[in-house]
Amino acid sequence: MWDQVTVIFGRATGRVVENIANFLPGLVVLCVLILVALVIALVARVLVFRLLRGLDFDRWAIRSGFSILVDWSPERSPSRLVAQTVLWLILLLGFLAGLSALDAAMPSYFALTVFGYLPNVIGAIIILICGVLIARFLARSVLIGAVNLQMQSARLLSTGVKWLVLILTFAMALEQIGLGRDIVLIAFAILFGGVVLAMSLAIGLGSRDLVSRTLDRQMRGGVDRPEDTIDHV
Amino acid sequence: MASTGSNSSAPAAESVGDAHLALPVERGPGAAAPELVIGIGAYNNAATIGAIGGAVRESLRGSLAGLSSRVVLAEGGSNDGTPDLMREALGPDARLTQVSYPVHPMDLLQEVYHGLPGRAHARAAIFRTAHELGAAACVILDATASNLAPEWIARLAQPVLENSFDLVVPYYLRPPHEGALTRSILYPLFRSLYGVRIRQPLAADFACSSRLVDSFLALDHWPDEAGGAVDLWTTTTAVAGGYRVCEAALGTRRHEARDNTPDLSTVIVQVVGPAFGDLQQRAELWQRVRGSASVPVFGEAPSDGPGEPIDVARLVESFRLGYRELRDVWAAVLPPSAIIALKRLVASPDSSMQMDDELWARIVFDFAVGYRLRVLRSDHLLQSLAPLYLGWVASFLQQVRDATPQAVDERVDRLGAAFERQKPYLISRWRWPERFSS
Numbered sequence: 001m002w003d004q005v006t007v008i009f010g011r012a013t014g015r016v017v018e019n020i021a022n023f024l025p026g027l028v029v030l031c032v033l034i035l036v037a038l039v040i041a042l043v044a045r046v047l048v049f050r051l052l053r054g055l056d057f058d059r060w061a062i063r064s065g066f067s068i069l070v071d072w073s074p075e076r077s078p079s080r081l082v083a084q085t086v087l088w089l090i091l092l093l094g095f096l097a098g099l100s101a102l103d104a105a106m107p108s109y110f111a112l113t114v115f116g117y118l119p120n121v122i123g124a125i126i127i128l129i130c131g132v133l134i135a136r137f138l139a140r141s142v143l144i145g146a147v148n149l150q151m152q153s154a155r156l157l158s159t160g161v162k163w164l165v166l167i168l169t170f171a172m173a174l175e176q177i178g179l180g181r182d183i184v185l186i187a188f189a190i191l192f193g194g195v196v197l198a199m200s201l202a203i204g205l206g207s208r209d210l211v212s213r214t215l216d217r218q219m220r221g222g223v224d225r226p227e228d229t230i231d232h233v
Numbered sequence: 234m235a236s237t238g239s240n241s242s243a244p245a246a247e248s249v250g251d252a253h254l255a256l257p258v259e260r261g262p263g264a265a266a267p268e269l270v271i272g273i274g275a276y277n278n279a280a281t282i283g284a285i286g287g288a289v290r291e292s293l294r295g296s297l298a299g300l301s302s303r304v305v306l307a308e309g310g311s312n313d314g315t316p317d318l319m320r321e322a323l324g325p326d327a328r329l330t331q332v333s334y335p336v337h338p339m340d341l342l343q344e345v346y347h348g349l350p351g352r353a354h355a356r357a358a359i360f361r362t363a364h365e366l367g368a369a370a371c372v373i374l375d376a377t378a379s380n381l382a383p384e385w386i387a388r389l390a391q392p393v394l395e396n397s398f399d400l401v402v403p404y405y406l407r408p409p410h411e412g413a414l415t416r417s418i419l420y421p422l423f424r425s426l427y428g429v430r431i432r433q434p435l436a437a438d439f440a441c442s443s444r445l446v447d448s449f450l451a452l453d454h455w456p457d458e459a460g461g462a463v464d465l466w467t468t469t470t471a472v473a474g475g476y477r478v479c480e481a482a483l484g485t486r487r488h489e490a491r492d493n494t495p496d497l498s499t500v501i502v503q504v505v506g507p508a509f510g511d512l513q514q515r516a517e518l519w520q521r522v523r524g525s526a527s528v529p530v531f532g533e534a535p536s537d538g539p540g541e542p543i544d545v546a547r548l549v550e551s552f553r554l555g556y557r558e559l560r561d562v563w564a565a566v567l568p569p570s571a572i573i574a575l576k577r578l579v580a581s582p583d584s585s586m587q588m589d590d591e592l593w594a595r596i597v598f599d600f601a602v603g604y605r606l607r608v609l610r611s612d613h614l615l616q617s618l619a620p621l622y623l624g625w626v627a628s629f630l631q632q633v634r635d636a637t638p639q640a641v642d643e644r645v646d647r648l649g650a651a652f653e654r655q656k657p658y659l660i661s662r663w664r665w666p667e668r669f670s671s
Contacts, residue, residue: 137610140562144616147558148498150551154558231407232414232500233346233435 023102030098037094045087052079117177124173131169135162153202160199167191266367267328269302269390271374274355276309276336278348278376279318285374286322291383293327297390304329305362307355309336315376330366334358344495346503347437348377353455353463360446370394371446375437380487388481388532389440396531399476401440402468403483404432404530409633409641410543413626414504416645418597419465421652422508425594425659426519427472430527430649432480432642435464435504445476462507469511473518482532497623498616506615509604520660525653548627549583555620562617566603571596578624588628590651596621597652598659606666 052058061069061078073081096111139162146154171188175181271289275282293302304327306319316331323329334357340350349355356373363371370393372386385403392398405412415433423434441449449470456462471478495503512519556579564572574592581587603614633641661668 140609140613143558144498144562144613147555148496148616148619150554152554154554231411232497233412233504 026102029101030095033094033098033101034091037091037097041087041090041094044090045083048086049079049083052082057082120177124176127173127176128169131165131172135165135169138162138165156202157199160195160202164192164195167195265301266369267301267303268369268394269297269300270305270359270363270366270368270371271302271386272305272307272356272359272363272371273319273374273376274307274309274334274349274352274359275311275315275319275376276350276355277311277313278315279311279313281379282315282376283318283322285376285378285381286319288381288383289374289386290322290324290327292386295383296387300390300394302328303366303368305359306331307334307358307362308332309334309349309351309355330362332358332362344499346495346500347375347464348494349375356463356467357450357455360449363446364443364450367443368446369443370440371443372440373438378438378486380485381438382484385438385481385483388483389438392479392481392529392531393440393442396479397442397477398479398529399442399445400468400471400478401481401531402431402433402436402478403438403486404480405483405486406638407485409630409636410626413629414500414622417593417622417625417629417648418505419508420645421594421649422597422601423468424525424649425652425656426512426515426522427469428522428525429472429478430525430646431468431472431478432645434468436468437464438483438486439467440481441467441471442476445471445474448474448476456507462503462510465504465507465511469515473515479529479531482530498619501619501622502612502615505600505618506604506611509601509615512601513605516663520663523656525649543630545627545630546583548623548630549586552620552624552627553579555617555623559617559620562609562613563621565608566614566617567596567599571599575621584631586624586628587632588625590648591655593625593648594652594655595658598655598662601659602662602666605663 057079058070058077069078069081070076074084096114099111139158142161143154143158146157151157167188171184174184273282273285273289278285289304293300304323306316306329308316308331310333320329334351334354336351336354343350345352359373360371370390372389374381374386389401389403392401412433415435419434420430420432424430449467452470456466468478556575560572560575563575567575571592574589578586578588600614600618603609604611608614609617629644633644636644
């Protein structure tokens with residue numbers, strides 16, 4: 001019996017040692033990959049920061065409607081925020097690559113899932129950036145156009161358009177990353193409908209004069225704004 | 234295709250086919266080069282072309298009777314009988330050469346303040362025809378003018394033919410509320426930049442010498458089709474090239490009322506945009522120019538009087554609304570001192586609202602610099618100028634309410650002088666924009 005215990009113990013110890021021996025190279029690879037990723041990430045951070053600073057990214061970000069980035073950024077510099085994000089992204093990729101080198105089922109599956117999900121996240125980020133740019137462009141177009149039409153509710157109209165586009169953008173981004181699809185869809189429909197209704201009421205109440213003037217002008221086939229009666233050139 | 238075609242009984246009509254005029258226009262067997270070409274660009278101008286043709290006919294029979302001349306109609310493919318009406322109005326004695334120029338679908342989609350789609354192509358077609366005919370002078374007339382007088386054509390042509398001027402631009406006597414964009418921005422800007430006092434830098438009716446026509450045709454880059462680019466380009470090219478320029482007093486000019494007249498903000502984009510664009514292209518030239526000089530004015534023309542009264546209160550209201558809603562947009566272009574000055578102006582009572590000339594000059598220069606630096610999309614930037622401009626118009630109309638045309642001119646002169654005084658500010662901002670960024 002003692003012999004059997006010794007044999008079983010020997011086998012168990014052997015398996016443990018074997019497992020440790022099998023695991024150790026993966027761990028070394030993980031450490032090496034994290035180290036390499038850290039070096040690459042640090043270099044990339046410096047390069048990205050210098051490139052963005054050279055392109056005057058901070059000012060562009062503020063002008064393009066991403067002024068909120070300033071508050072979130074270290075030292076109030078969106079360039080630094082982007083560089084820092086790049087650093088952490090590369091570190092994360094290095095860590096995930098290292099996990100798959102461990103040859104363990106769970107970590108490998110986790111890494112593959114995250115890698116597979118990454119395109120959706122990048123897609124959502126691109127949608128968000130485009131949406132914010134489009135919202136800002138449309139909001140400014142509507143604001144200037146409405147002021148030149150002498151609409152008293154120009155600001156309201158502009159804000160409404162901006163939020164319509166932003167809501168649509170957020171809904172699309174969440175759809176892209178697959179978060180709560182039904183809830184997002186329903187919430188979007190409610191919000192969108194609400195905003196449209198609010199805008200209709202606001203424009204209807206705020207621009208009664210404009211509508212009546214426009215109708216009157218069309219009925220009479222003439223113009224009544226003073227700037228329309230002037231030959232400017 | 235080019236053909237000659239003139240006989241004694243009917244006006245000859247030559248169809249050249251394309252604006253690029255691959256084939257030369259022939260003068261006709263044994264015919265000498267005409268001294269004068271009168272060019273008209275037209276596209277569906279049936280309402281006015283008859284009157285213009287009549288004025289040309291009267292002019293050729295009257296004060297220009299001794300000259301050999303050719304009328305060139307650059308036609309964009311009208312479907313309202315414009316060429317036939319022109320031929321009819323000219324009568325049997327005039328020699329008409331009809332050239333066609335291309336009008337692209339995009340030209341037709343765009344509403345332009347002058348009403349002639351593809352204006353640059355039309356202008357090029359006329360210049361090429363004048364060049365190939367060997368004309369000594371070329372008078373360009375706008376087909377939308379509803380009160381073109383026969384003597385205007387002679388007044389425009391004579392300084393070129395008799396006094397060796399290269400460019401004759403019109404000097405209209407207009408009621409205070411007309412041509413406000415020219416008075417408030419184009420004239421003072423042009424004067425301060427190039428040192429030449431031309432009242433109508435954006436000339437639709439003008440005359441030029443063969444020398445100047447040749448230099449236009451020799452240039453590779455013509456302005457794009459949008460808006461008033463080609464009109465301003467004509468004048469700036471002549472002035473920048475050192476050509477002799479003068480003005481011809483023509484009186485009051487009226488346009489045919491059109492259904493598709495663009496709104497004010499579009500007019501500003503079409504008119505002020507090319508002026509700001511020109512600043513960028515000729516930056517080295519205008520930064521060297523100091524002061525300004527008048528050009529000779531030929532003739533005298535009576536004014537039609539003060540014109541229709543304008544509701545200044547509505548203009549002030551537009552300005553105030555603009556300040557309230559567009560202040561943030563303006564802040565991207567204007568320095569804080571200008572925003573503070575505008576705030577004071579907004580707070581002043583309607584009747585005493587007076588925009589300071591120096592402030593207005595700096596605002597225009599700030600927008601020009603903003604246009605160059607692309608602080609906003611160019612159309613947004615220019616459209617946001619509209620309420621400020623209306624504020625200036627309100628202020629100006631209150632100042633010249635009962636003034637004579639001469640007094641109005643003097644007032645505009647003072648504005649031009651203010652632009653000259655503020656030119657160092659423009660140069661500083663242009664050269665070192667970062668110093669002014671907040």
